[in-house]
Amino acid sequence: MTALDEDFGFTLGVVFRAYVKATNVAVGDLPGGHRGYQILTAAVRDQPESQSALCQQFGIDRTVMTYLLDDLEGASLVIRRPAPADRRTRLVVATETGRKRLAELDLRLKHAEAHVLAGLSAQDQASLKALLGKLAAHANAADPVGSACQVVQDIAASTPQ
Amino acid sequence: MTALDEDFGFTLGVVFRAYVKATNVAVGDLPGGHRGYQILTAAVRDQPESQSALCQQFGIDRTVMTYLLDDLEGASLVIRRPAPADRRTRLVVATETGRKRLAELDLRLKHAEAHVLAGLSAQDQASLKALLGKLAAHANAADPVGSACQVVQDIAASTPQ
DNA sequence: ACAGATGTTCTGCTCGACAGACGTTCTGTC
DNA sequence: GACAGAACGTCTGTCGAGCAGAACATCTGT
Numbered sequence: 056m057t058a059l060d061e062d063f064g065f066t067l068g069v070v071f072r073a074y075v076k077a078t079n080v081a082v083g084d085l086p087g088g089h090r091g092y093q094i095l096t097a098a099v100r101d102q103p104e105s106q107s108a109l110c111q112q113f114g115i116d117r118t119v120m121t122y123l124l125d126d127l128e129g130a131s132l133v134i135r136r137p138a139p140a141d142r143r144t145r146l147v148v149a150t151e152t153g154r155k156r157l158a159e160l161d162l163r164l165k166h167a168e169a170h171v172l173a174g175l176s177a178q179d180q181a182s183l184k185a186l187l188g189k190l191a192a193h194a195n196a197a198d199p200v201g202s203a204c205q206v207v208q209d210i211a212a213s214t215p216q
Numbered sequence: 217m218t219a220l221d222e223d224f225g226f227t228l229g230v231v232f233r234a235y236v237k238a239t240n241v242a243v244g245d246l247p248g249g250h251r252g253y254q255i256l257t258a259a260v261r262d263q264p265e266s267q268s269a270l271c272q273q274f275g276i277d278r279t280v281m282t283y284l285l286d287d288l289e290g291a292s293l294v295i296r297r298p299a300p301a302d303r304r305t306r307l308v309v310a311t312e313t314g315r316k317r318l319a320e321l322d323l324r325l326k327h328a329e330a331h332v333l334a335g336l337s338a339q340d341q342a343s344l345k346a347l348l349g350k351l352a353a354h355a356n357a358a359d360p361v362g363s364a365c366q367v368v369q370d371i372a373a374s375t376p377q
Numbered sequence: 378a379c380a381g382a383t384g385t386t387c388t389g390c391t392c393g394a395c396a397g398a399c400g401t402t403c404t405g406t407c
Numbered sequence: 408g409a410c411a412g413a414a415c416g417t418c419t420g421t422c423g424a425g426c427a428g429a430a431c432a433t434c435t436g437t
Binding site: 062063064065066067068069070071072073074078164168171172173174175179182183184186187188189190191192193194195 | 229232353
């Protein structure tokens with residue numbers, strides 16, 4: 056069908072697309088999609104962080120962060136709490152609802168990943184992960200971009216259909 | 217830095233992002249970016265095709281195809297030629313300029329791919345390609361979507377910064 | 378010859394992202 | 408202590424991309 060690129064770029068795209076699609080389904084109607092998941096994860100797993108810290112970490116514009124958090128807060132998944140040390144900043148804290156929701160999401164994402172990898176034997180899966188890890192480390196070193204997490208949300212931005 | 221996903225999704229994203237970034241640079245100021253490249257490739261390599269055929273093949277909206285072709289035609293890379301068999305349709309044909317430009321682009325993309333893969337030994341590169349190929353074949357079979365090429369342009373759509 | 382289907386283009390709308398202004402609060406200097 | 412300047416978050420305005428639907432030209436079948 057293609058011969059567009061030899062194969063690497065093309066197959067990489069196919070696999071990536073399948074993965075994004077699967078994770079989109081898994082994330083479902085979470086406010087903010089992939090980015091909502093990233094923020095929720097940070098809120099649950101890490102120390103409470105300021106909005107701007109999250110912006111920098113995930114490469115999200117600060118005005119975008121505002122309405123992403125509006126939505127997440129509207130869904131009672133996180134709350135904005137004034138930072139005691141600096142009343143300019145709001146700390147993003149997960150609610151109990153948010154924790155539960157994240158637990159579900161993690162489970163669903165795990166299944167999604169397994170689904171995408173289902174075409175490979177366990178050994179091949181391990182090999183693939185190892186190779187991608189090596190490559191990612193190399194790419195990260197060569198490209199000191201803010202955060203590679205950004206991809207995930209770059210992608211969320213696409214997904215037209 | 218992350219622990220967002222275990223590793224697969226994350227590293228896949230990093231690698232993919234690096235690839236997209238490299239190819240974006242390689243494609244340069246070609247009108248339409250990735251999609252311009254896809255269209256140009258089809259125009260050069262295949263039989264002349266109608267706009268709607270290209271739309272379906274690449275998952276591009278027909279109204280979008282209109283201005284993509286406007287731009288490519290403005291750059292003298294392709295021309296719209298009335299189809300002899302059906303004067304409603306325009307066949308997209310590459311110009312000589314378009315052929316030369318595509319040849320350059322293919323070369324640059326090859327370099328870009330090599331650059332992304334530079335972190336791996338030749339043997340590892342081959343393994344990775346093989347594994348991705350297997351996975352892509354499986355994903356394609358499971359998901360009879362129009363065309364996997366679509367990814368490439370989905371991505372072009374993202375690339376915020 | 379005519380009704381309906383198809384290919385292409387145009388128009389209007391929506392949505393997401395970003396730049397810039399604004400109010401609030403902190404920090405450093407005098 | 409008072410002030411200038413910076414930082415954080417929010418709001419407003421603007422821009423571009425994409426899509427639905429109308430409009431036009433052309434083809435196909437009866």
